Amino acid sequence: KQEVTQIPAALSVPEGENLVLNCSFTDSAIYNLQWFRQDPGKGLTSLLLIQSSQREQTSGRLNASLDKSSGRSTLYIAASQPGDSATYLCAVTNQAGTALIFGKGTTLSVSS
């Protein structure tokens, strides 16, 4: 059964720092991987979707990489800002393509 793990559970950094969030999954036979952002009291916002055939995707200050063989993905955030403070979730699609399997998230706090 696919399991998704995110380490660390929480991270605090000063503004301006570059940082990496980690996501690992147990079954490398995935269709794609998505990174989401969750703000308190709000829903999840999709940040990046990486297809299984891709190695990375970029959107602004965000860069997500995927290494299927090792079961890992990283989300790189450049020049962090206080507005980046949120919980970041990664998810892979299950084998049937009917559901997302989520990690428990990394809560990021960026101080000014």
Added chain:
Amino acid sequence: EAQVTQNPRYLITVTGKKLTVTCSQNMNHEYMSWYRQDPGLGLRQIYYSMNVEVTDKGDVPEGYKVSRKEKRNFPLILESPSPNQTSLYFCASSFGGSALDTQYFGPGTRLTVL
């Protein structure tokens, strides 16, 4: 504005009193699903729908019902709520008939069952 809406956003109810949480999307998406989020357990899928009149169970369907009579709406029904259904509920949708496309989530419904 393209969005997924949920109502109500907050609900406190008592054990056994039937309730419905509505979900609506205005993006003509085929796929819709419901998740619950609990501390320490993360997000888990309750039910999903690949198209009108096509629904199926997710990982935690016990105590819930759904229907998909129209493409835009996917209500979640709790016929006899119990305290273990206290949770944060999210509706999601995507363009294709599966979970393979970018998922768009609603703002969440915080449910408390006393």
